[in-house]
Amino acid sequence: xRARPPGPRRxxxxxxxxxxxxxxxxxxxxCYRGAGDAGNDGRDTLNxxxxxxxxxxxxxxxxxxxxTKETGITVHFTVLPEDDLRDKMSQDFSSQAGQYxxxxxxxYETPIYARNGWLSPLGARAxxxxxxxxxxILPPVRSSLTAADGKLxxxxxxxxxxxLMYRKDLLKAAGLTMPARPTWHQVAAMxxxxxxxxxxxxxxxxxxxxxxxxLAAPLTTVVNxxxxxxxxxxxxxxxxxxxxxxxxxxxxxxxxxxxxxxxxQAGYTECLNDMQQGKVAMWYDATAGAGSLESSESKVAGxxxxxxxxxxxxxxxxxxxxxxxxxxxxxxxxxxxWKFISWASGKKYEQLVxxxxxxxxxxxxxxxxxxxxPAYAKESGAFTGATERAISAARxxxxxxxxxxxxxxxxxxxxxxxxxxxKTSNEISSAIAGKQSVPEALKKSQRLAQEVSDxxxxx
Amino acid sequence: MPTGITEPAAGAPAAAVRGxxxxxxxxxxxxxxxxxxxxxxxxxxLVFLVLVTQLPFLATVVISFTRWNALxxxxxxxxxxxxxxxxxxxxxxxxxxxxxxxxxxxVVLVSLLLGLGLALLLDRxxxxxxxxxxxxxxxxxxxxxxxxxxxxHALYNASYGLLNGALTWIWGLFGSDSPPQPDWMTNSPxxxxxxxxxxQWTPFMMLILLAGLQSRAADAVEAARMDGxxxxxxxxxxxxxxxxxxxxxxxxxxxxxxxxxxxxxxxxTSGGLGTANLPYTIYQTFYQAHDYGRASAQGxxxxxxxxxxxxxxxxTVSSLLREEVTT
Numbered sequence: 001x002r003a004r005p006p007g008p009r010r011x012x013x014x015x016x017x018x019x020x021x022x023x024x025x026x027x028x029x030x031c032y033r034g035a036g037d038a039g040n041d042g043r044d045t046l047n048x049x050x051x052x053x054x055x056x057x058x059x060x061x062x063x064x065x066x067x068t069k070e071t072g073i074t075v076h077f078t079v080l081p082e083d084d085l086r087d088k089m090s091q092d093f094s095s096q097a098g099q100y101x102x103x104x105x106x107x108y109e110t111p112i113y114a115r116n117g118w119l120s121p122l123g124a125r126a127x128x129x130x131x132x133x134x135x136x137i138l139p140p141v142r143s144s145l146t147a148a149d150g151k152l153x154x155x156x157x158x159x160x161x162x163x164l165m166y167r168k169d170l171l172k173a174a175g176l177t178m179p180a181r182p183t184w185h186q187v188a189a190m191x192x193x194x195x196x197x198x199x200x201x202x203x204x205x206x207x208x209x210x211x212x213x214x215l216a217a218p219l220t221t222v223v224n225x226x227x228x229x230x231x232x233x234x235x236x237x238x239x240x241x242x243x244x245x246x247x248x249x250x251x252x253x254x255x256x257x258x259x260x261x262x263x264x265q266a267g268y269t270e271c272l273n274d275m276q277q278g279k280v281a282m283w284y285d286a287t288a289g290a291g292s293l294e295s296s297e298s299k300v301a302g303x304x305x306x307x308x309x310x311x312x313x314x315x316x317x318x319x320x321x322x323x324x325x326x327x328x329x330x331x332x333x334x335x336x337x338w339k340f341i342s343w344a345s346g347k348k349y350e351q352l353v354x355x356x357x358x359x360x361x362x363x364x365x366x367x368x369x370x371x372x373x374p375a376y377a378k379e380s381g382a383f384t385g386a387t388e389r390a391i392s393a394a395r396x397x398x399x400x401x402x403x404x405x406x407x408x409x410x411x412x413x414x415x416x417x418x419x420x421x422x423k424t425s426n427e428i429s430s431a432i433a434g435k436q437s438v439p440e441a442l443k444k445s446q447r448l449a450q451e452v453s454d455x456x457x458x459x
Numbered sequence: 460m461p462t463g464i465t466e467p468a469a470g471a472p473a474a475a476v477r478g479x480x481x482x483x484x485x486x487x488x489x490x491x492x493x494x495x496x497x498x499x500x501x502x503x504x505l506v507f508l509v510l511v512t513q514l515p516f517l518a519t520v521v522i523s524f525t526r527w528n529a530l531x532x533x534x535x536x537x538x539x540x541x542x543x544x545x546x547x548x549x550x551x552x553x554x555x556x557x558x559x560x561x562x563x564x565x566v567v568l569v570s571l572l573l574g575l576g577l578a579l580l581l582d583r584x585x586x587x588x589x590x591x592x593x594x595x596x597x598x599x600x601x602x603x604x605x606x607x608x609x610x611x612h613a614l615y616n617a618s619y620g621l622l623n624g625a626l627t628w629i630w631g632l633f634g635s636d637s638p639p640q641p642d643w644m645t646n647s648p649x650x651x652x653x654x655x656x657x658x659q660w661t662p663f664m665m666l667i668l669l670a671g672l673q674s675r676a677a678d679a680v681e682a683a684r685m686d687g688x689x690x691x692x693x694x695x696x697x698x699x700x701x702x703x704x705x706x707x708x709x710x711x712x713x714x715x716x717x718x719x720x721x722x723x724x725x726x727x728t729s730g731g732l733g734t735a736n737l738p739y740t741i742y743q744t745f746y747q748a749h750d751y752g753r754a755s756a757q758g759x760x761x762x763x764x765x766x767x768x769x770x771x772x773x774x775t776v777s778s779l780l781r782e783e784v785t786t
Contacts, residue, residue, distance in 0.1 A: 083746045090529040090749060116532055199636055200618070210731040212747070261617030264645045264731055270616070279618040415530030419748035423551075429731045433645045 045074045046336050049089060050104040051323060052079045055158055055363040058353060059344060066352065067343050073336045082213070086418075093118040096330035101337045105326035107144035107396065110154045111406075111413050113326065114147035120327040121151040125338045132342045136367045138388075141322050144396040144407065154324035155345040159365030161309070161318040161390035162221060162410075165275065165290060166282040168305040170194055170201075184222065184250060184310045187282065191258040194281035203258030205280040206251065209267035210429045212421030217319060217410040218284060219428065220421075221309060223247040224400040225317040230412050230420075230449060233403040235456040237449030239424065240442045249438045252431050264433040276300060284310065286321070287390055290383035291360055306386035308393075313401055319410035320394035322366065354379075365391050405456070416452045423448055516762070523755035530749045542756035552757065554733065555740040556764075559718060562649065562736055566656045567713040571706065573657065574664025579694075581665070582672045592669075599662035607726035610655040615727070617642040648732035652723050660717065664709045671705030672698070707776040714772070718765070737761050 050056045060077050068074055078100070080088060085104060092099045093113060105113060113119050126134040134142075137156060145154040164187065166178055174193050179186060191203030207215045223229070228243035238244055255263045260274050272289055274280045276298050283289065294301050309318040325345060327337045343349060350370050353362045359379035364370055364387065371377070371388045399409040406413040411421060427441035526538035546552055581592055598606065614621050623640045630638030644651045675698065683693050721738040728734045730743065741761070745754035 087529075087746055087749075094529050094532045112530060116530070200640075202618075210729045214729070261640060262615070262642050262644060264648075265611065265615075265728055267729075270612075273612070273616075274618055277619050415528065415749060419743070419750075422743065422747045426731055430733070433648075433732055435732060 044072055044336060045076060046102060046333055046340055047076050047078070047100045048102045048340070049078045049080070049085065049092070049100040051082050051085050053323065055361070056104070056323075058357055058361055059157075059349075059363075062349075062352065062356065067340065070343075071336075071339055073339060075340060093328055096328070098328060098330035098332065100328060101331040101333045102325050102327055102340060104157070104323050105154050106324065107141075107154075107320065107322050108408065108411055108413060108417075110145050110324065110326060111147045112415055114149070114151070114153040118329055119153040120329050120331070120334060120337075121153055122155060122327065122338070122341070123152040126152065126155065129338070129342050131348075132346055133369075136347070136369050138366060138368060138391055140320055140391060140394040140396060141366050144320055144322060144394075145324055154326040155341050156322045156324045156366040157345055158363035159320070159322040159391050160287045161320055161365075161387065161394055162218065162284065162286055163290075163309050163318060163386055163390050164282060164284045164307040165293060166190075166305050166307065167194075167278075167300065167303055169303050170197060170281045171305075173197070178305060178307050180307070182307050182310045184225070184312050187284075187310045188250070188254050188258070191254060191282060195258040197281065198278075200279060202260050202274075202280045204254065204282040204284065205260045205266065205271035205274050206255050206263070206284055207267050207271060208255055208259070208263035208429055208432045209265055209270070210422060210426040211267065212411065212418045212425065214267040215425040215429055216421035219248065219251055219425070220410045221317045221319050221399075222251050224409065225310075225312045225314045226250070227313045227401045229400050229402055229404060230417075231405050231453060233405050235405050235453040237446055237453045239449045240439070240446040245438060245442055248428060248431075248442060252428065252438055255432050256434070259432075264429045275304075286319075287365065287383065287387040290381075290387065294381040294383065295360065304382070306383050308386070308390060314399070316393045316395065318390040318394055320391065320396050321410070350376075414452070414456075416455070420445075420448050420452055519755045519758055522751055523759050525752050527752040528748075528750050538752055542753045543760070545753055546756050546760055551735065552740060555735045555737050558649065558734060559736040562653060562656070562720070562734075563714055563717045565653050566660060566717045567710055569653075570657045570660040570713065571664050571710055573661045574666075574709065575668055575702075575706070577661065577665045578668035578672055579698075581669055595665060596662045598659050599666075601659070603659065603720075603722035604726060606659055607655060607723045610651075610658075610723075611644075611727050615643045615651055617645075644728060645732070648728050648734045652727050652734050655723050655727065656717060656720060659723075660713055664713060667709040667712075668702060668705050671702050675701055711772060711776055 050059075056079065060079065063075050063077075078088075086109070089100070089103050089105070089109075093103070094116070096118065105119070110119070114121075126132055138159065141156045141159045142152065145156065146152050164178075164182060171178060171190070171194070174197055176190055176193060178190075187204070193203075194201065195203035207218055209215055220230070223244050226243050226247035228241060228245075228247050229238050230244075232238055260266050260271065260280050262270070266274070268285060268289070271280070271283050271285055272292055275283045275289075275293060278299060290304070290306065292298065293304050309316065311317045325341045327334060327341070331337055345366070347367060347369055350362050350364070350367065354373075354376060359376050360381070362370065362376065362380070364376075364380075364384065368388075371384060377384065394409060396407050396409055398404070404412075408417075411417050424441075424445035427436070427444050428438070430436055431438050431441045523542055524538060524540075526534060526536045526541065528534065577595060581588065581595070601609075612620070617623055617640060620643075622643060623638075626638045626640065630636075680693055680697060683697060688696075719738055720736065721742065724730055724734055724736055724739045725742070730739045735743070737757075741754055741757045744750050744757055748754075
């Protein structure tokens, strides 16, 4: 006996439609993101666009009860992740719409924006503001925010460099000592020693996640010190040069042999976790990572030593990055904007954060005076001296062994680099995964670099 | 986006006029008025739809013919077909098309099958059914980017993730201290993205199919059982035909959403190792290269391809629309 086939379908439509409606309603909840509101434009109000890093979130908290109370200027903040910030900023600034008076600009954008005429020069205001003490700003940071015309276009909020963080206890147990100025080959030898010194322990963590702000940053510092460069001073692309290849091969081999597990997806966050969980013995990355390693929640607090960024052919190799404040040229609140910058980047604000929120949360890396402050030196741990040395030694206009066409240590200060660096790091990341060889990866990248340089040699 | 649905042709031939000598014009006017009366309630919605979808799309088309890089404002200008040439000669774009198709088809088919299985199980009554149903729906309610982060850090991560932790624990039970620690996202990057998406979309499929199952006529099943049909026969000849429209609907909606997926690719692999799909590639052009012209051209090409596919898909799934239209 067979079951009767059903007759014409009836009575299923209402439910079918209900299911449809439910499905649509449910999927709408997950797929819609509202846009933020930039606030109104009154007298004595400022619109500030900034990146969503913890130091900025602290600033947002402290603004109303300190800055607004002192000056009567209300500040509306728009806080976004880095990529969204860059996008919104370049849209608003390129049209000079004046929606934002002040924005977080890094030392990557500042010279580019300044050349486009999107930022107000700040030098005269800074010189006239006695309390601000422009001379206190660390020279490399100041010079990285100075455009090609010699004028200063942004004031730093905090700065960072890169250095080598290592587990003192593990090195001691293995009978190793960290040299005062390690070379990359020494570091690779130590990584091989330390690899497997404990179950599940790897020698070193180096970023492998694609992105011009991820893998491309530490890799470019290695390239610099191996004698390579992205472009020579005549814009000739040098991505497949022997030096660039040697540096990349060194980096990829080191990660593949003694680096963290899951390297092709490991960025700053993953390496920080690995180091805190005791899964790696060394970590070459941003100086900002040290604050997290030494925090009270960290398992490795007190066990970490700090050495300068490893070198090969140059004296220094640490990068330089700073989040700073730039003022949009079209802004109608230039005076109020400077008042805000003078407060947020000033000495008093560093003290305020130190006393209110704790010294570990001070946005450092920009003023020499902070490192002479006994309270800061006492409270903030072992890494601050190393941080200041690394930042002060950085040379953003001459980071390698040959003259460069554009400023920048771990990046090339041109608009096209975010795309070129990301696509190149994508290829190198897949070399780390073992899906292609280093020369193959660099051959593709050289083609991309060639397109960029063609555009530059036309000008 | 325009859909492939065509409305019935307007102005059907006027019916033969009977009784009297009314001028044909008036008849036609009456007809037209009647038609407009039928359309009028839809007009505000139509105007709104055109305003919020078609105008931005037109703007995108216009931008796609311009040379516009946000960081080089002095070089703005008319680019003719340069952007489109770049799109079609870009190997990354071609690769991401393949990735998108593979990702979407895999995720939709697997989650449809899993959803069907779960819906059939949940269609029976047992104690605690409400709780189980709620738990099963949960993955769909999690914010996509949060679920991607959960998969990346809590599960897949090779050094501190749950999967390798579980392997370590199991091997530890047998006294071994060198468990295998596969690097999931590196060994099979696309599969890693697919699994996390399947986990997210299975509940969605399950919901739709469960609604379909609940609307089955119980008496037909009862009768079949009385006639001695086996459980498989009932499934094959009663349930499956009844579920056909629900399966089609679920697959269609699932496809529409999975094609657009961005969160998983962005978070898990950053588009590395050949996992970049179309939305991610457009995002990179827009955010990393700041090339608005080329990003718009990519968007236009993707929309045109989607339209082609959607038209065929809708034609195949016409049973969804047939009953709606013939009223």
